Amino acid sequence: MEDLTLKIEHLCSGFFTERGYVPAVDDVSLEIPKGKVIGIVGESGCGKSMIARSIMGILKYPGKITKGSIKLDGRELVGLEESELRSIRGKDVSMIFQEPMTSLNPVVQVGKQVREALLLHENIDKEAAKDEVLKIFEQVGISEPLKRYRSYPHELSGGLRQRVMIAMAMICKPKLLIADEPTTALDVTIEAQILQLMRQLTRQTGMSVLMISHNLGVIAELCDEVYVMYAGKIVEQADVYELFDNCAHPYTKGLMGSIIDLDTKPERLPAIGGVVPNLLHLPKGCAFAPRCKYATERCRAERPELYDLGSGHLCRCFEKEGK
Amino acid sequence: MEQRVLLEAKNLVQEFPAKNRKKVHAVSNVDLTIYAGETLALVGESGCGKSTLGRTLMNLIPPVSGTITFEGVEITKLSKKEFAPYRKQMQLIFQDPYASLDPRMTVRDIIAEPLEIHKVYPDKESTTQKVKELLQQVGVPEEFIYRYPHQFSGGQRQRIGIARAIALNPKLIICDEPVSALDVSVQSQVLNLMKDLQKEFGLTYLFISHDLSVVKFMADRVAVMFLGKLCEIADTDSLYAKPLHPYTRFLLDAIPKADPRNRGRNKQLLQGEIPSPIDVPGGCRFHTRCPFATDRCKSEEPKMRQVEGHMVACHFAEDLAK
Ligand SMILES: Nc1ncnc2c1ncn2[C@@H]1O[C@H](COP(=O)(O)OP(=O)(O)OP(=O)(O)O)[C@@H](O)[C@H]1O
Ligand SMILES: Nc1ncnc2c1ncn2[C@@H]1O[C@H](COP(=O)(O)OP(=O)(O)OP(=O)(O)O)[C@@H](O)[C@H]1O
Ligand code: SF4
Ligand SMILES: [Mg+2]
Ligand SMILES: [Mg+2]
Numbered sequence: 233m234e235d236l237t238l239k240i241e242h243l244c245s246g247f248f249t250e251r252g253y254v255p256a257v258d259d260v261s262l263e264i265p266k267g268k269v270i271g272i273v274g275e276s277g278c279g280k281s282m283i284a285r286s287i288m289g290i291l292k293y294p295g296k297i298t299k300g301s302i303k304l305d306g307r308e309l310v311g312l313e314e315s316e317l318r319s320i321r322g323k324d325v326s327m328i329f330q331e332p333m334t335s336l337n338p339v340v341q342v343g344k345q346v347r348e349a350l351l352l353h354e355n356i357d358k359e360a361a362k363d364e365v366l367k368i369f370e371q372v373g374i375s376e377p378l379k380r381y382r383s384y385p386h387e388l389s390g391g392l393r394q395r396v397m398i399a400m401a402m403i404c405k406p407k408l409l410i411a412d413e414p415t416t417a418l419d420v421t422i423e424a425q426i427l428q429l430m431r432q433l434t435r436q437t438g439m440s441v442l443m444i445s446h447n448l449g450v451i452a453e454l455c456d457e458v459y460v461m462y463a464g465k466i467v468e469q470a471d472v473y474e475l476f477d478n479c480a481h482p483y484t485k486g487l488m489g490s491i492i493d494l495d496t497k498p499e500r501l502p503a504i505g506g507v508v509p510n511l512l513h514l515p516k517g518c519a520f521a522p523r524c525k526y527a528t529e530r531c532r533a534e535r536p537e538l539y540d541l542g543s544g545h546l547c548r549c550f551e552k553e554g555k
Numbered sequence: 556m557e558q559r560v561l562l563e564a565k566n567l568v569q570e571f572p573a574k575n576r577k578k579v580h581a582v583s584n585v586d587l588t589i590y591a592g593e594t595l596a597l598v599g600e601s602g603c604g605k606s607t608l609g610r611t612l613m614n615l616i617p618p619v620s621g622t623i624t625f626e627g628v629e630i631t632k633l634s635k636k637e638f639a640p641y642r643k644q645m646q647l648i649f650q651d652p653y654a655s656l657d658p659r660m661t662v663r664d665i666i667a668e669p670l671e672i673h674k675v676y677p678d679k680e681s682t683t684q685k686v687k688e689l690l691q692q693v694g695v696p697e698e699f700i701y702r703y704p705h706q707f708s709g710g711q712r713q714r715i716g717i718a719r720a721i722a723l724n725p726k727l728i729i730c731d732e733p734v735s736a737l738d739v740s741v742q743s744q745v746l747n748l749m750k751d752l753q754k755e756f757g758l759t760y761l762f763i764s765h766d767l768s769v770v771k772f773m774a775d776r777v778a779v780m781f782l783g784k785l786c787e788i789a790d791t792d793s794l795y796a797k798p799l800h801p802y803t804r805f806l807l808d809a810i811p812k813a814d815p816r817n818r819g820r821n822k823q824l825l826q827g828e829i830p831s832p833i834d835v836p837g838g839c840r841f842h843t844r845c846p847f848a849t850d851r852c853k854s855e856e857p858k859m860r861q862v863e864g865h866m867v868a869c870h871f872a873e874d875l876a877k
Contacts, residue, residue, distance in 0.1 A: 494807075
């Protein structure tokens with residue numbers, strides 16, 4: 233059996249609102265082997281960040297995990313006390329966000345913030361900690377580490393801030409790094425730098441990564457295995473090559489189709505019609521049925537399972553049942 | 556394509572005050588021609604001045620210096636009153652369909668507003684009739700006419716923004732990142748719609764975007780902007796096939812390709828950060844990031860000139876073309 237860093241089984245988490253329960257994550261199972269980069273791709277609001285927040289134990293009221301298990305290196309995280317979670321967060325699992333500004337303290341020098349993260353979890357003195365910070369700054373490609381150590385967040389560009397976040401996330405050598413849209417707010421030339429950095433770091437450190445993105449290009453650049461999410465559910469799961477060569481779910485096909493090819497010039501773009509469903513009013517059958525051009529009566533009435541297409545390729549579509 | 560000039564900007568400069576009596580050099584000496592019926596894309600990284608240039612071209616913020624000519628008339632010289640009829644000819648579509656529609660207004664009132672301001676129809680009924688027609692043209696069901704913006708998805712809201720922009724039959728529409736806030740699966744719908752409307756009404760678009768894939772699909776010509784200056788202008792196909800400015804090259808190379816077999820391969824990455832528009836580098840503004848930069852680039856600013864059918868501002872464009 234593969235050595236797993238993270239194993240999520242039948243996770244359900246959502247929001248208890250006045251208008252009803254919002255099932256943001258619905259029966260999601262996911263495995264992250266040691267040293268692998270696993271991707272989650274899907275549109276805005278489909279529940280990607282909610283998976284990340286469930287793992288980190290940072291669900292905000294009225295959000296809650298209602299079912300399922302999340303095991304980190306075999307240890308169950310669901311149901312842990314906040315104090316126990318705090319000792320895991322930043323040490324065994326850490327996270328980088330889309331907008332680094334929101335997770336940095338604007339009035340503290342960035343070097344000190346990274347040092348704090350280290351002092352919180354490791355028993356070392358301040359001087360040694362500072363050396364570690366300078367070392368990791370260098371490793372994540374921050375030029376003039378000493379000067380940057382004393383910078384305040386607003387003095388740094390978006391790309392540098394994201395490097396600081398990566399440094400902070402990695403300083404305790406976590407087993408799992410969760411990257412939630414780490415390059416979405418960045419310019420393409422800076423995005424390319426950060427993706428290259430993440431590729432190097434995963435290779436060098438052997439840590440596991442959960443990469444969340446709505447951009448299939450970013451997923452293709454980094455991931456070993458991909459989970460496609462739609463309206464709170466995993467609708468397809470496959471090895472990255474298999475997914476890009478033989479995607480099976482109509483939604484994934486639609487996503488792949490809407491990638492604009494730079495070598496051709498079509499008159500029109502293939503588009504998925506309709507709108508992203510409201511999680512409060514999900515259709516009775518397959519959540520994608522209202523937008524799916526292959527939908528049948530059965531699709532509108534029943535919910536499909538994840539069917540196994542062989543060699544780890546799973547797809548939630550009746551059309552693939554028993555194939 | 557018909558090559559009638561719709562709008563021409565010469566030596567356009569736009570600045571904003573910054574701290575310590577410095578200035579943000581948002582747009583510096585830009586020359587740009589927009590032809591009737593075309594889609595001209597304006598691409599570049601965050602903060603390079605795309606939105607400012609777009610707004611300046613519409614005379615929404617009068618330029619610090621330089622001239623703008625619209626259909627042969629120098630609009631930068633006109634008084635507010637004289638400019639009014641031209642205002643109608645140029646409309647703006649915004650990036651954020653959430654922020655750009657007034658949440659307290661119904662869709663009818665949002666789209667009718669420009670029609671009513673310019674008193675296009677004699678009465679309420681005929682205005683409402685026109686709004687229904689516009690909704691149908693942008694693919695929003697007519698029965699939604701009395702709904703409020705929050706009752707629509709992002710893509711639908713952007714359609715409503717488009718309906719409002721085309722209500723007065725403008726000649727030029729400046730689209731400022733019109734699909735950047737939308738999901739990929741919804742982006743394509745809106746882009747297709749914009750193309751259809753362009754054909755139907757003979758619209759001219761200035762299409763502002765940082766997404767080079769979207770630009771490839773939409774544009775006839777592309778203008779690439781870096782730190783307040785244009786560095787290359789060319790026909791879309793030619794620009795993508797053979798970029799002549801080093802910055803254009805890196806920009807194209809940086810796009811993440813949806814092909815896991817090619818990950819990281821042949822990728823030339825641009826090093827360093829984007830310089831500040833307050834302290835712009837002397838000489839070529841790109842020289843601090845450019846791997847080809849020489850001493851000449853540090854001191855002498857390259858002029859825009861024609862090389863192999865492109866307009867390009869780099870001292871070494873000919874060598875790079877080889
Ligand atoms: N406080 C809340 N109350 C009710 N529903 C919420 C709340 N916060 C989030 N949601 C809903 O939960 C769902 C999942 O949100 P999540 O942030 O995981 O989406 P996401 O896939 O990360 O999207 P994005 O790409 O926009 O970041 C969304 O549909 C959202 O509307
Ligand atoms: N009203 C203003 N006052 C001061 N500075 C401004 C103002 N508007 C824009 N700027 C500055 O001018 C420069 C160009 O901004 P602009 O919004 O035109 O860039 P952009 O290319 O549209 O960027 P983005 O892709 O982020 O929208 C930026 O440095 C910006 O901070
Ligand atoms: S002029 Fe020099 S610095 Fe500017 S792009 Fe050309 S080679 Fe690079
Ligand atoms: Mg998210
Ligand atoms: Mg802008």
